[in-house]
Amino acid sequence: xxxxxxxxxxxxxxxxxxxxxxxxxxxxxxxxxxxxxxxxxxxxxxxxxxxxxxxxxxxxxxxxxxxxxxxxxxxxxxxxxxxxxxxxxxxxxxxxxxxxxxxxxxxxxxxxxxxxxxxxxxxxxxxxxxxxxxxxxxxxxxxxxxxxxxxxxxxxxxxxxxxxxxxxxxxxxxxxxxxxxxxxxxxxxxxxxxxxxxxxxxxxxxxxxxxxxxxxxxxxxxxxxxxxxxxxxxxxxxxxxxxxxxxxxxxxxxxxxxxxxxxxxxxxxxxxxxxxxxxxxxxxxxxxxxxxxxxxxxxxxxxxxxxxxxxxxxxxxxxxxxxx
Numbered sequence: 119x120x121x122x123x124x125x126x127x128x129x130x131x132x133x134x135x136x137x138x139x140x141x142x143x144x145x146x147x148x149x150x151x152x153x154x155x156x157x158x159x160x161x162x163x164x165x166x167x168x169x170x171x172x173x174x175x176x177x178x179x180x181x182x183x184x185x186x187x188x189x190x191x192x193x194x195x196x197x198x199x200x201x202x203x204x205x206x207x208x209x210x211x212x213x214x215x216x217x218x219x220x221x222x223x224x225x226x227x228x229x230x231x232x233x234x235x236x237x238x239x240x241x242x243x244x245x246x247x248x249x250x251x252x253x254x255x256x257x258x259x260x261x262x263x264x265x266x267x268x269x270x271x272x273x274x275x276x277x278x279x280x281x282x283x284x285x286x287x288x289x290x291x292x293x294x295x296x297x298x299x300x301x302x303x304x305x306x307x308x309x310x311x312x313x314x315x316x317x318x319x320x321x322x323x324x325x326x327x328x329x330x331x332x333x334x335x336x337x338x339x340x341x342x343x344x345x346x347x348x349x350x351x352x353x354x355x356x357x358x359x360x361x362x363x364x365x366x367x368x369x370x371x372x373x374x375x376x377x378x379x380x381x382x383x384x385x386x387x388x389x390x391x392x393x394x395x396x397x398x399x400x401x402x403x404x405x406x407x408x409x410x411x412x413x414x415x416x417x418x419x420x421x422x423x424x425x426x427x428x429x430x431x432x433x434x435x436x437x438x439x440x441x442x
Contacts, residue, residue, distance in 0.1 A: 224303030226384030235268035294399035299412035375402035
């Protein structure tokens with residue numbers, strides 16, 4: 119992305135799905151360590167950044183996200199300005215930001231983290247500041263564990279640590295993704311805290327990435343195409359589905375419609391199905407969207423499309439944003 123100084127920027131911020139998630143431990147500071155594969159998908163929020171005025175002004179026209187410092191977009195812009203104040207090529211007293219949300223909030227799809235990453239990259243272009251990938255990643259990690267993934271160029275990556283240690287992997291291909299969000303938020307903090315209590319009572323360790331075997335209860339024919347040849351499992355499902363059984367019902371429904379795999383993403387409650395046949399995905403999408411507002415049919419991203427600065431708003435339709 120160019121760091122030539124701009125006055126108005128349009129950016130796309132894609133969601134992600136977790137192709138399996140294993141909780142591997144807990145650090146002394148309380149954070150859980152994980153192993154997961156994250157894949158960016160063509161469900162995107164849209165951001166517009168404009169120089170001018172004083173301070174940071176954030177608007178979310180559809181009213182689905184806060185417009186103050188509790189929003190990660192606001193915090194990302196503020197953190198960038200404070201961290202890079204001495205490097206700005208010229209005075210920047212303020213920025214106007216418009217965030218058009220399409221990714222459901224608190225959904226396990228990384229929307230807030232992706233918005234923050236796009237904002238950091240946008241602020242870099244808006245201020246013409248040259249900062250390294252390491253510096254951007256450090257700022258991103260202060261905002262959230264998933265932000266460095268969205269700052270990276272890779273469309274898919276294996277994440278370890280608390281999610282910040284990233285190794286690019288081959289992106290998912292030849293599948294259509296149907297994502298269903300049942301319409302209620304789930305607290306990531308609650309999920310991990312409850313998981314810790316559950317593990318404390320049950321010492322057995324679950325495994326997220328099982329080896330392909332003839333005894334697998336999943337369809338092995340699609341597993342060979344997944345990153346790391348993984349059979350998908352999300353440790354956190356065992357916690358979330360107890361309180362929200364709709365998650366389990368949605369998984370079963372996606373499989374009934376022809377999904378070769380169905381899984382909860384992140385800490386939930388969003389569920390996704392991977393369809394080898396597009397016609398099956400379309401049929402599932404058409405059935406589910408009549409009942410559930412936040413139902414999307416998208417493709418996995420296979421190239422970098424995070425936080426790219428576009429010359430005009432119409433170009434967003436060419437950068438992985440699901441067409442309206």
